Amino acid sequence: MFQLQSVSIHYDDLSVLTDISFEIRPGEKVALVGESGCGKSSLLNYLRQQLAAEQLAWCPQHHGLVPPLSAFHNIFMGRLEQYSLFQAVRNLIVPLASEKQIIEQLLVELGLSEKLMISIDRLSGGQQQRVALARALFRQAAVFLGDEPVSALDPVQGKKMLQLINQRHQTSVVALHDRDLALACFDRVIALGQQQIVLDAPASQLTRADLDAVYARR
Ligand SMILES: Nc1ncnc2c1ncn2[C@@H]1O[C@H](COP(=O)(O)OP(=O)(O)OP(=O)(O)O)[C@@H](O)[C@H]1O
Secondary structure, eight states, X not given: OXXXXXXXXXXXXXXXXXXXXXXXXXXXXXXXXXXXXXXXHHHHHXXXXXXXXXXXXXXXXXXXXXXTSBHHHHHHGGGGGGSOHHHHHHHHHSOOXXXXXXXXXXXXXXXXXXXXXXXXXXXXXXXXXXXXXXXXXXXXOSEEEEESTTTTSOHHHHHHHHHHHHHHOSEEEEEOSOHHHHHHHOSEEEEEETTEEEEEEEGGGOOHHHHHHHHHOO
16 A cells, blocks of 8 residues: 655755655554654655545644535535536535435534534534544545544544544554554554654554653653
């Protein structure tokens, strides 16, 4: 699915990751951890560029929602490129019953059943984050890439959402700060630090202390 061989990522003269190599096979569920600024978002952006649009469900750190529009409209936009211009405009003005039903069902699963036609600027931070997640799930893609997609949720809800992500996608790579969720919900954990991969192991072979040690390095 992803094969990185000696990849370096930098912004002008700032090196973020240097000469990293790894492979992610189809079916793997991978948590990406490491302290703030270590390069998780930069790596996810790199991975995004390796995939065709139709393979990818992307959940960005800052949501990218349109605040005056409803949850329905924002979620519908997750698949906008798959519709003709006529279908897209028509559905944005008068939602098609079929699309509305799918999105309603998604919102039920995400605990937002009452919010279908509520505008984003009237939702809480955690509710907005779940709308961004619903927009990614609506794509029904093979690969989910998420940049802290549950950071605004409580741990119980966060775990439920990560389980849903992993059930609905063949492969996932998710940046997380919550080390317990990384261990509980993923098969494999990759940790970044000092421009390198500092740990890459099956979650079943790791403890919370192993991941804490990643954050203690400097
Ligand atoms: N567009 C950009 N232009 C220049 N520097 C950038 C840009 N995006 C990120 N950086 C820098 O690259 C480094 C890695 O940032 P990145 O956002 O990938 O880290 P992160 O691990 O995702 O952090 P966080 O956990 O805080 O979201 C940081 O030093 C950041 O300042």
